[in-house]
Amino acid sequence: MKRLSRRTVLKSAAAATAALAYPFQVQAQAEPLRVGILTPLTGAGGNDGPRMLKAMQAVFDEVNKSGAFGRKIEITVEDDQTNPEAAVRAARKLIEVNKVSVIMGTWASAVTAAVAPVCWESKTFIMTVSGADPITLLPHQGFLVRTQPNSRLQGTAHGEFVASLGAKRLGIIGIQAPFAIPTKEYLEAVMKAKGGAVVSHVIYEKDKSTYRSEIDQVMREKPDFLYLNGYAPDTVVVLRDLYRANINLGKFCQSYAVPQATLDTIPPEVSEGVMTGQPSADVEGSAYKSACDRLGLKEIDGYVAQATDWASLAVLTVAKAGAATGVALKDTVRKVSQGGGTKVYTAVEGLKALAAGKEINYEGASGPCDFNEIGDISGCRFRYMKVAKGKLEFLKLV
Amino acid sequence: MEHYLVAMGVTAGIYAIMALGMNVIWGMAGLINLGLVGFFAVGAYASGLLTLKLGWPIVAGVAAGAVAASLVGVAVALITVRLRGDYLAIVTLGFAETMRIVMSNELWIANGTDGLSGIPGPFRQALGPHGFNLLFLGIVVAATALLFFLFQRLDNSPFGRVLRGIREDEQVVQVAGKNVVMFKVKAFAVGTAALGMAGALYGHFTSYIAPDLFAPLLTLYIKLSLLAGGLGNNIGAVVGAVLVVFFLESTRFIVPFIPEISAVQGAALREILIAVALLLILRTRARGLIPERLAQVRIPPSVPASLSLKP
Incomplete structure (x- = not known):
């Protein structure tokens, strides 16, 4: 009992000191943002998956480097093999073992349609590039958004x-x-x-x-x-x-x-x-330009731009919600992706605006990223x- | 972690059912059927469509899936009756691809490449995801056990003996007065029924099927299961299927620990590992981990006096 209370006292003292000294250090103790990147690295989509993966990692690296997020970002990458059967197995591993709160990067529509039920049943958010119209009509209860126009x-x-x-x-x-x-x-x-x-x-x-x-x-x-x-x-x-x-x-x-x-x-x-x-x-937005610069490219294609936006939106949503769960992502994503807040074009810029207590509206490399109620982008x-x-x-x- | 293991257990069970079905056709009768995934698709679509569109109960749907796959199996067997070895393999492979392309392009059957979603699962809503997975694990294990028992009986029966005879030498069986064509068709009917049942169960488990699912990848995994476990015996089929799923999944956990490789290289490495495993099995244990046990025919050291020919 004595030992326990000493620890508690020490901990709270340390936390209090840290809180006074560096406001972000407290948040650093917060639950990490666990991201599952499930993208085709082999199979028919093997051409596009690696580019999307790089784009997502680049955004997370930039956020980590800036120190403005206050949470650790744990990334787990799995190959969806461009095959619905293999993708479902990989998704289950990401959700049950790595406890990810968001899965991003599925490419083929059949893969997304197969993985989506696993996600919404276990309250995991999913962000995808699949453009097939029926995807957003699935009963996903808000756990799915896609950046690809229908x-x-x-x-x-x-x-x-x-x-x-x-x-x-x-x-x-x-x-x-x-x-x-x-x-x-x-x-x-x-x-x-x-x-x-x-x-x-x-x-x-x-x-x-x-x-x-x-x-x-x-x-x-x-x-x-x-x-x-x-x-x-x-x-x-x-x-x-x-x-x-x-x-x-x-x-x-x-x-x-x-x-x-x-x-x-x-x-x-x-x-x-x-x-x-x-x-x-x-x-006038600089999102596309910054996405190109981040990757050291002159032009980027639509998939790379969208991958950039998923990573940015996930970080901003979690920062806004103050929780790194799938439910928080589902409930809060629209509060940073659209609305009358200050327009921001990168994740780091958005984090700074949020820290300053501003409302934000993320304008991405692939478009304004404004989602309607079924998770489709509403125009671009x-x-x-x-x-x-x-x-x-x-x-x-x- | 335990929820993940349960879900993988279901996958392993469905693989095992397919391996058992494949074992009747390929292991016992020696007919190389690379169209496995086509029959899996027939079962999955039949059950999915019947339960979704006509509101059939799931049990009836799964049974209908098995029957539909079996009927298609009989048709394919009759078409390919004169083909053996590589020729049969290539035609059955073509059958599976035909199924996939037809289902992709004939939008009126099952939405084409959009696939069928929302296929009902038993008590899915009531049990929640984890309870449902556990229930399904029970169903799949029971189905595997039942099929194992039935196919074990089949293997030890005169029917199984004739199939093995066809595998070893078709002409000898014919000379012995057996209707080889009939036996081949029956082997296909029984084996593809199991494949169709596996497909139906898979559809009800994941709630979604689409033509992309029925790519040859799955056929290769089941082939690997049989080769690993031991072709021609049911224990080998089940053990092999479990091993393959274990291998596919465990590489996920091992590859990230290899230093200096990117995720893309890791993904490629997983595929290479599978190829290497297949090669190693074929090189070192060509008959699988649990080789088929054949009844030893004892040749008596000398001819008994009662049988010796008298001058």
């Missing part, structure tokens, strides 16, 4: 961009994925409104070594512009085949389909003139780029 936002914006380039007869060629049909429908609606049309739509099987016959199929209706709706590994094959077939049409694809890392591996003449789109933040700008001599060049922001 098919409606993307299809409509991309359609307007393509039409603004003078395309009248759009040909779509892409993989079979949950976003394939909805994207086509929204593109169709926009093209029709602009006096054009979607003249052909071909869905191909991923992992093929050539798409020559699919290209012939899409070219049969003589489109004057091509919308490539695939991921990086297959889009590269399509671009090569288009080059070989000497088809010199305007081409548009998602920024993640031709990230700089992929462009570096193909001859510049193959990728010349390809245009890319990605969700983006305000022009789009950043368009063009490939010239194997490098991505900024075109415009809409």
Whole structure:
């Protein structure tokens, strides 16, 4: 009894001294923020997962270095193998063994849909890049947000961009994925409104070594512009085949389909003139620029930008809520991601504003990150780029 | 930690059911079926659709999943009846991929690549996640035990003997007057029923299935289970499945302790370890940890007098 009370006295004395000396030292005793990064490091998404992982780690490093967070950040990385079965096993390990309060980084829609029930049942927050419309319609009780615009936002914006380039007869060629049909429908609606049309739509099987016959199929209706709706590994094959077939049409694809890392591996003449789109933040915002600087890159693709935003939002939400649990993240995320507070563009900037007692509104590298009640982002700008001599060049922001 | 072990126990049980089913086809009858995941998909989709859309009870759904997979198994067996060895392997692999592509593209069947979500599980709401996992562990262990018992009986019966005969030499069995085609079809029917049941159980456990789930990765894990445990015997199948899940999961805990490697390299290393394990097993214990025990046929040292031919 005596020993116990001596300890308590010493502890409280030390804590009191520390509290007086450095306000943040008290918080350092607080429960750490346990983050589970569950992203594809092998399999079909193995191209994108490592980039997202780096972006998240860079943000956490920056936060740790700044000392403004006051909690330890414990990161556990697991490979989702781009396979729902393997991903569920990995998620269970993250939740039950590492006790993470947030899982971020799932990429394939099927993986997210498989992991999401495990998350909401155990009150773990999940942040994802999966764009399939049904994901946010799952009964996730608020435990899920995604930074990727849904098919409606993307299809409509991309359609307007393509039409603004003078395309009248759009040909779509892409993989079979949950976003394939909805994207086509929204593109169709926009093209029709602009006096054009979607003249052909071909869905191909991923992992093929050539798409020559699919290209012939899409070219049969003589489109004057091509919308490539695939991921990086297959889009590269399509671009090569288009080059070989000497088809010199305007081409548009998602920024993640031709990230700089992929462009570096193909001859510049193959990728010349390809245009890319990605969700983006305000022009005046510095989030995109800081995300690039943090990673030492000139341009970043949509996935990297979104990964940056998950890490920043998780840190800011926990700082705002004062608790590092999944429930706290679920209840508080919208208090830092949107609203009338001071606009902040990085996690560290936001932490400083919070410490100063301000309300904040995080504006991310991938967009304003304002979430509606089902966890979809409620609107964003789009950043368009063009490939010239194997490098991505900024075109415009809409 | 214990909740995690329970969930992995369920996974191991479902792997074991698949390994048991696979053992009838591949281990006993020697028919190399790489389309495992296709039958798993049939079971999962049949049960998922029936319970979700038509409101069937889960038990009926699982039974229907097993029956549906079995019927498809019979059809595949009849189509491939003249194929053996590598040829059969490649056609069955093609069957599984066909299933996956059909389910991805025929959106009207089960939402295509969006998958089926919200598949009911027994007392999922009432028990909460941890209670539900425990209950399901019980169900899966019971199902594994039941199948083990049934397949053990099968293995020791004349039926099992004929299957082993087909595996060793089809023509000899034919000469002995057995209808080889019929036996092969029956082996497929029984084995794929177990695969379908595993698929149905998996769907009810995780509540979500999608075509991406039915990639060949799972087939390889089960193949590895059988090779590790010992092809051709049921104990080996169960032990192998548990070992594979243990191995897959334990590498998660070991890899982070290896210094100087990044998470990406760690992930690749896990896959390499699995390949190395397979190679080591094939090199050092080609017949698995628990080799199949065959009845020894004793050749008497000399011919008894009563049987010797009299001049």
